[in-house]
Amino acid sequence: MKSGKAFRELNSNCAWGCKKNSQGKVQAWKGYKLHLNVTDIGIPTAALVTGANVHDSQKRISHICIR
Secondary structure, three states, rough: OOOHHHHOOOOOOOOOEEEEEEOOOOEEEEEEEEEEOOOOOOOEEEEEEOOOOOOOOHHHHHHHOOO
């Protein structure tokens, strides 16, 4: 998949969600999330802003940031 198409498929709008944590309490969030691809010494090489509800493990994010 080309990076342009992958960008369009990700939610980039302000978003909210909630879930129960390991202690059984409800955690809520609202806003945006910044995903960074960095070198071994911490220098950013790519950045992507998504809605806060986009999970970090989505393969599309890794694919986009590595390019």
